[in-house]
Amino acid sequence: MSFEKSTSAGYLANHMARLFARGLQRRVGPLGLAPAQFMTLLELWAEDGLTQKELVARLDVEQATMANTLTRMERDGLILRRPHPQDGRAQQIWLTDRARALQGPATEAASAQNEAALAPLTPEERARFLSLMARVTAAMRDEED
Structure with missing residues (x-):
């Protein structure tokens, strides 16, 4: 059996994700x-004060990737890191006024x-596409556990 890109869920999902990310970059890039x-901001707008570990879990990214993202966000004046009051090893991530102003x-x-x-979909x-994507994502997440 030969590999067909047009029938590979992984290939199509990856390609769509890359195209979506490029489009999102064109749209949020001018905002810095x-x-x-x-x-990361989506998670913090929903719940400010999360730890890096909580962000890693919520976004399904590697610890090192999140560390680099947070370092850039701190450099860009989007977040502040403060010691966690109950866990001396952890830091909470707090939004700055600049980050809050970017939400809209x-x-x-x-x-x-x-x-x-x-746009091409009715x-x-x-609704069906988004529902199916959510089901597949949940199934893959369950498989990892």
């Missing part, structure tokens, strides 16, 4: 954000990218 920073423009930019990506197809 990279896609990885935007994803950045989420609008991401919504525009989502809209562009889903509302029913969109």
